[in-house]
Amino acid sequence: MAKMNMLQAINNALDLAMAKDSTVVCFGEDVGHFGGVFRATSKLQEKYGKDRCFNTPLTEQGIAGFANGMASQGMKPVAEIQFADYIFPAFDQIVNETAKFRYRSGNEFNVGGLVFRTPYGGGIAGGHYHSQSPEAYFAHTPGLKIAVPRDPYQAKGLLLASIASEDPVIFFEPKKLYRASTGEVPEEYYEIPLGVAEVMQEGKDVTVLAWGAQIEICQKAIEMAAAQGISCELIDLRSILPWDVETVVKSVTKTGRLVINHEAPLTGGFAGEIAATIQQRCFLHLESPIARVCGLDTPYPLALEREYVADHLKTFEAIVASVKF
């Protein structure tokens, strides 16, 4: 075990993956010699050479298309999109190409092994172009897998599983936690399976569900609730696509209540999908309406960030309202 922050854990995962498998290649804007603007690919070019870790021209659609091409040849590109806010020039390549490569060719060709890593989320005074959480756009795209880690241990295991996956994965990294989140991480190779949620804390009154940086927020809210005698069950969804319906169903069947928290705006957010599925599967067990604590239906603000975000106080209020319903 070693103490690492999330960036170090990601760097360590990339290092292990490249050492283990010579078809793993990392690239993106400023990813080479400099090691990426957040330094997630630090030293990888030094270690594995310019052919396997390199800067690309400044073109996300190019990066995604190039990654599709490499993956279709059988290699394992791990492409960095510098900010999730800048993934949209690559939307066509990802949604129409990455996601449908296998399906459209009858599995003559596929881009399994392809991973897009991208920092997402707010809390860094980044305004609307350095704070977005675009997971729901991609969750609406069959053929993609999506994972979001909450801490360094999760980041390493989920990233290694993404690289090993036979399907293309978008790996959203909560940049707010890059340096802020630290923890013990095994130095050796390990995977955390995609599509499996984790019950982080058991409880009986209400299920609280989140992913990525919002887990921390929910933990605060749960502590406040505990002080009022409310017992919360906390679930980290970890994978948005596919998402672990059974774990959530089991929990809500027990607690009868569900509060979902995400950073992205409410309308069209992934919480809506979860709520629809859970009300169908758990209808007779529900004691209160499923609550969503999310960003407002506006672009991510700058000066009024604190007001906008799905913070612990809003989450706490939703937990109390759910229990008192």
Add this chain to the structure above:
Amino acid sequence: MTNPNNATISTVHTAEFTSGHALQIPTLRILQDDGTIYPGAVAPELDKETALKMYHSMSFIRVLDERMLAAQRQGRISFYMQCLGEEAATVGSAAALDDKDMIMAQYREQGALRYRGFSLEQFMNQLFSNEKDLGKGRQMPVHYGSKDIYYMTISSPLGTQIPQAAGYAYAQKLRGLANVTICYFGEGAASEGDFHAGLNMAAVHKAPVLFFCRNNGYAISTPANEQFKGDGIACRAVGYGMKAIRVDGADILAVYQATKMAREYALETNEPVLLESIAYRLGAHSSSDDPSGYRSKEEEEQWRKNDPISRFRLWLLAKGWLDDEADKAQIEALRAEILDALKVAEKVAKPGIEHLISDVYAEPIPELERQLAELKAHIRKYPDAYPITSGRMS
């Protein structure tokens, strides 16, 4: 014979490549380092008032950049980007335009913005995202914009303004306006797909745009030689059937002359022109960046000698349009003025909570009104957690 391919066919009978570097575009230089004009060059016609406005815009930006980077270091603003080394490129080009020509910039063009007349207070209000900011405190520092002075609000996603400039200029043309659009972007942003889309559409649809590429050698850490393999950016114009000109971006007279000529041509023919300024990003990419990780001090020092301001200053002094002592005193006064404006702007309140939902649509939709009401009730319950807004809610 018709020409369905829209390509000139001159036939050869032995296979031969055309070199990828067949075209080399020369760099226009007028002003020498010592402030004199190159032998054989002719200085553009410039009256004293315009020349001084150009100079003062450059020195204003130099002092502002210095002060605001320091303010970022002190934690007073969250982020900053300097124009250092590219003052002449941005001021010289803006000076060659009409006041109603649209400017669509990338983010490092505060020189153009200042020349257009953006006031010190307006700079500060944006940088502090306070309630007087024209952009209502919504964007990170340096994302300026002002309809009054025809300066389109900056958008962080790179390259997006390039096809927009083509559309804007096409609309100017359809409206019968005697104006052009200038579109600034970095040599890095020129790798985006939007570059191709924008230049091709402007050429095909005959839009009077000046595409102004600031080739400053770097896109964050990525040097230009890892960005593209062609000879700079200017030569790409030929692929679009567009005129091009390359200038020394530290030579304000060359920049001014080239832009003026391009503007006249674009207005006359409705054809776009691609300009390329060759300069050096002397500062870090932004306050979040440390260039020591990717380039040497020696390289920086070499380019520091190529200072765009001192060259022009020498020219003005020689012409007797500027007085050395008076200028030095004026710059000292400017320092104090900027610090005072900073202190005022940082105390101005942040935008009110209603601006959380304004401008998403022309009128807030009912769901947004509902969300705001819910938020206000929540803030009333926890006023201490939301100090910016809790005391000022109606």
